[in-house]
Amino acid sequence: MQTIEELLEANNIRVTAMRLLIYKFLAQKKVAVTLSDIENAFEKADRTTLYRTIKTFEEKAIVHQIDDGTGITKYALCEKGCNCEIETDLHLHFHCNNCNETICLTDHKIPQIKVPNGFISENVNLVVKGICDKCSGE
Amino acid sequence: MQTIEELLEANNIRVTAMRLLIYKFLAQKKVAVTLSDIENAFEKADRTTLYRTIKTFEEKAIVHQIDDGTGITKYALCEKGCNCEIETDLHLHFHCNNCNETICLTDHKIPQIKVPNGFISENVNLVVKGICDKCSGE
DNA sequence: TAATTCAATGCAAGGGAAGTGCATTATTCG
DNA sequence: CGAATAATGCACTTCCCTTGCATTGAATTA
Structure with a gap:
């Protein structure tokens, strides 16, 4: 098992307290998040720091960007099956019109x-837009 | 053959000089355009007018919106094969990474x-992102 | 350890696009 | 023609993204 510290270092990302927190936040979230989502989760941190941290993660290919059509950029951690640095990789995302959440379906x-x-x-x-499993099941 | 005036009236859109110009501009363009594109083409007109005109066209289903991932909303005229008012209609758009234009492929x-x-x-x-026919042919 | 260096962070500001309120102008209809 | 309604233009606001610069903090070297 790899710790987050090791993971960051393996991707040439310097380890800081802020970055660890942001990584944990992304990892705990099952859905793609906006910058504002992160901002609300860390009120103490400056928006710029969060923005640049995400950009760094993106450049180092441990986070990828999602444009789900809401007009606001969302971000999600790359997983094992997510080879988003490879151009031929085909992303599939699901946007729920009810709860407004966007989910990364890497296995589809x-x-x-x-x-x-x-x-x-x-x-x-x-x-793909529609109703997600949580919202349709009730 | 239907004139633009007739087409607008058939869709319950009041005919004005501005709307005719904007419609002609969209018709002459083969690609999807942004609000700024229209703004640059008609420097005399106010941005709000263009904005609301496009919104009107959209509501009356003679224009549809395209989100090509650039973060800026683009618009294109609906054609015969484009049943974008029907939810099950499947849109396919092509965004050229070279010339930055977005094309509506209604027959695909x-x-x-x-x-x-x-x-x-x-x-x-x-x-779909890549290189369009114009840019690849040279 | 102290000094140096470079990256990370925080603050401030700017830019672009989307959207709204209200006054003015144009168009339609009685 | 006159009244009502819609279209247009102006001003302003908001939201998100982005950058410049100063400051803080961590790492490296003498």
């Missing part, structure tokens, strides 16, 4: 998409 | 996407 792959002649597909961003 | 349908048990899919937003 996207089928091959056909594009017209002359077009070169490098990346696919797919967001 | 999206395959059925499987979601986990308990999830209800209502809508699918799919953006």
Whole structure:
């Protein structure tokens, strides 16, 4: 088992108290979060610090960005099955219209998409919108 | 052949000079445009007017909104094959990483996407990113 | 240990896009 | 024509993203 400290160091990210807290917050969350979500969770911290921390995590490929169509960027930890640094990896995200949460479905792959002649597909961003399991089950 | 005036009236949109110009601008553009694009094309007009005109077109279902992941909302005219008022219609858009343009591929349908048990899919937003035909052909 | 260096953090400010309230102008209808 | 309603223009606000710069803190070296 790898500690968070080891994980950060393995990705060339200097370990600080703030970064450990932010990582734990992301890990505990099952859904993708906005910067404001993180901001509300850590009222003591400055927004800029959170912003740059997320950017650092993104550059070091332990976090990836999600655009679910709400207009606000969301972030989620990369998992084992999430090879988002690889361009051909096909992301699938689910956005719930009821609870407004966005979930990363790493084990659901996207089928091959056909594009017209002359077009070169490098990346696919797919967001399915609807009702999530929590909201539909009640 | 239907004139633009007739088309607007058929959709319960009052005909004004501004609206005709904006419609023509959208029709002449092959790609989806941002509000700023329209703003730059009509420097005389106020941004609010353009904003509300697009909103009106959207409500009357002659324009649809596209979220291509750039963070800026884009708009495109609905065509015959574009039944975007129907929730089950599957939009497919192509975003060129080179020229930064977004194209509406109405004749390319999206395959059925499987979601986990308990999830209800209502809508699918799919953006393929890569190089468009113009940029790849040179 | 003390001094130096570089990264992380915090504060302030700016920019862009979306959206709203209200007055003014234009259009439609009686 | 005159009244009512819609469209337009102006001003302003909010929200999110981003950057510059000063300060703090950690690590490295003499």
